[in-house]
Amino acid sequence: MRKIIHIDMDAFFAAVEQRDNPSLRGRAIAVGHNGRRGVVSTASYEARPFGVRSALPSVTAKRLCPELIFVEPRFEAYKAVSEQIRAIFHQYTDLVEPLSLDEAFLDVSHHPSATIVAQEIKRKIFETTSLTASAGVSTNKMLAKIASDYRKPDGLFVIPPEDIESFVAQLPIEKFFGIGEVTAAKMHRLGIRTGADLREWSREALIREFGKAGELYYGYARGEDRREVTPNRVRKSLGAEITFIDDIDNFADLLEELAAVRDEVWARVKRHEFYGKTVVLKVKFSDFHQITRSKTLLTVIESYDTLQTVSNELLESINLEDQKVRLLGLTIGNTPEPCAESIQLQFDFDNL
Ligand code: TTP
């Protein structure tokens, strides 16, 4: 049996703003741009009773709550807190799977008590950041995620194995992690409103109605979710290399091969939207000894032309006299930290 914790910061962006600006404390605030086309990223708990919530147009939010104070987001500040809380998670396990800046799953199966770990993490987060988080503890991701939402803010909710069946039975289906608005509406049409209703359905019938996800829902109704906590490693570099069938001994041919490697690297850069400041050229000679040459620019490389210029320069800087080359590699590294700006505005768990 596994022990899974889900941690989620409370009113994250808004809480950071209230922490850093005491005049905002106790007030209804929204983080987001207060313009005609602005949307609310999140709202403080003081603003939530008015119906102000994430993804609401700012104009609507202001109408619902006239005293609402808008604060422009400061992603660097949120990123900094995100790093602090991740460091705390890693004090307990390597199996940390961040879902966004402010939430993560942890697998602490090796620990005698997941509840104690969750309490300690909450305490350390508060000591380190002066912010509160909510935690959910159970035997799988789905239940832990639901549990962390159950006593927000500053909550800790544990669903022990013996309670899973009754907990799931009474749970409205829109509360299940992975069942979004669209799926919930469809389930309602089919007369499925709670976990108990969902449990009446056979696996085949759910798959017929919901495709592959039906399998997941079948498990959900029984409090089961086999998905593992998978730490998503952050990409540090991206590259490609080529080993020649026959070693190459002239510069013109090498330049041509370099172009082929560079095309591949650039295709990957685009595909992964990975931009870095450093280019590393690797050359392996026929006697297998290898050298690297690198150049770091002031800004990330955003054009193919820049990559072309830099990589050609690096190749020119290598003394190839009397040596045959068997391998050329090109790597881009030194990427800025993943941009907080790229977090999704709306999370749709329908297709998980
Ligand atoms: P959430 O954890 O969904 O929300 P929250 O932390 O603000 O509030 P809660 O106490 O209910 O957990 O999202 C974390 C942050 O991500 C949130 O503070 C702002 C950002 N975000 C958006 O920018 N747009 C969105 O639509 C959502 C849902 C979140």
Ligand code: MG
């Ligand atoms: Mg949160």
